[in-house]
Amino acid sequence: xxxxxxxxxxxxxxxxxxxxxQHSALTTSIVEDLxxxxxxxxxxKMEDMRTCIExxxxxxxxxxxxxxx
Numbered sequence: 159x160x161x162x163x164x165x166x167x168x169x170x171x172x173x174x175x176x177x178x179x180q181h182s183a184l185t186t187s188i189v190e191d192l193x194x195x196x197x198x199x200x201x202x203k204m205e206d207m208r209t210c211i212e213x214x215x216x217x218x219x220x221x222x223x224x225x226x227x
Contacts, residue, residue: 184220185221
């Protein structure tokens, strides 16, 4: 029985690390798009800004719907 408990503990740890990695990658992508949106706004490139903001909104939605609040 002890081996089974160890297996579940390791599995939980592995899943937690995978979730953290996914969350980190998505958060980094969101921050990069926000940076691009600000740069586009500063340079008066409104269409580029909108595109970046739409990607941010889409990624935020993905992050929320996947239980990664």
